[in-house]
Amino acid sequence: MTKPLETAPGVRPRRLWSIRPRSDRESGDAVASNFALHWFPARSYRRSLDWSYSFWLGTVSAALFLLLILSGLPLMFLHIPSVERAYLSVKDIEYVVTFGSWIRAVHRLSAHLMVAVVFLHLVRVFLTGAYKNAHGRAQRREWNWVIGVAMLVITLFLSFTGYLLPWDQLAFWAVTVGTNIAASIPAIGPAVRELLIGGRNIDQPTLLRFYVLHIVFLPGLLGVLFAYHMWRVRKDGGLARADRLALAATKVEQPPSPTKTYSLLGIARGTGPTVRATTLVAPDELVNSVPDLVRRIAIVVLGTIASLSVLAVFVRSPLEEPANPLVTPNPAKAPWYFLWLQEIVTDTTFHIGSLTVNGAFLGGVLLPGALLVLLTLWPWLDRSPGGAAGRWFPRDRRFQNAVFLLFVLAVLLLTLIGTFCRGPYWHFYWPWESWPQVPSRI
């Protein structure tokens, strides 16, 4: 009965959006006329949507970021960024506020998981060579890789700044160690630390600075980079896997079709100017974004939110004693995603004659800095052919993938050692060994 609406020239179909479009045109309209979907293509390469190609890790990261904003808003109304009251307000959130501990658990778990998923996303992109421009027509995938590395660093800083806000022992000493690493840079180090913490000691200015970085500056920056990241994916022709289609395709002259018109995207009305198309692809390689792409995105985003909502019921967030600048906990551990760095700063102080290199600078600044620079520049150092892009474990990239995986394994191993095998005074203990009793205070 709604049929006449579509046939009249110049009249838009009433229905703006449907998960079950009845025609290609309605499907195209569903993308073009919807604000939330306008950044998607009307049609998507079927194999780019495979669960087993990308594992949808980028979408999961975005869903976690969304969840962090959603759970962070109520926390902002409840947390008081003052050294006298921050700890008590977090204690209230945990024990007094209705649903407070659940919201806090969602926020904390999402943050931990986001660090892990963003890292896995980077590993996936590296292993599939997805920063490579396979056909090179208007592609700048290497810059999207750089944006991605920046977003990983921002994600880590977001977690680190959020760590201080409860103002408990864990928070205080993690930030002491973290900012002293910055202070170990020769010449400018102490000034950097002073700018970071707003003085010479970790105090009210530090809490306020980290608070503002955590709730405004870093999320805003991440949001802008996220938008650019997605725009770049569109401009580069979708996922790297779609490039193989363009490389393999031969141009096929399509017979003029009365149903294939420029009206598909609302460029023109009616069936007038038919598309004289040379298609690059077999039509069955492409699917309509509504519903195929949108359905999968909905599954991933809603599934992530649902899983975390359930998980947060069972996992409680820790809250240690209030911050005490006078007593360092034993052992004092950084958050798990920085434990590999804590392992490195422990092991990298060395002496050559009278010259001493502080492990804090070598292991905490130089080494991770060099790794980061190498990671950022890798697309320009990778000389493998474009055909290696968009596939898992291609023969041409076997060596660099193996080296990359070795680095990943080393980081994971150091993280595991730091998490499970370090006891009082940072001595090594196997996980099944019990720690000796040490006095908690002197």
Next chain:
Amino acid sequence: MSEKKQPNRRELLKTVGIGTGLVALGAQGGAALRSLVPNVSYDAPTTVKLGLPSEYPEGLKYLPDERLFVFREGRIFHAISAVCTHLGCTVRAEALSNPETKEVGGKTTRLTHRFLCPCHGSRYSGDGTNVAGPAPRPLSWYELSIAPDDGQLVVDLARPVERDFRLTVA
């Protein structure tokens, strides 16, 4: 010919306009950053009174507020910082089962403790020498003095001293 090379009025205004805008933008950014560098320190003063020397026990006393170990051997005092030189955690003192006597800074000193850092496992001997772990330097020694007004022990946490420093109380 020469007219072409001279910038005309429009180009000059354009250059000046864009330049002014960029300078203003840079000034905004610079001012925002500079405003975050503190001009006044509200930190605790570095010169602190530590109580009368007679209140100190023989051997070691830890002062958590100053993160300082004060040692007493009869009438002789010296003070060692409890701040690890690696990344600033507070080291803990552990009493030695066999105290040793050693020359420190040319003066015979009884060493009763060693110091361990909980953060990255640095170890220091009783005179603050770094012996193991990532610590790059020995623990600092600080100047002790006697307040002229009430005779209390005073430490200056901004003034590290050599290891031959000892305060002898009359």
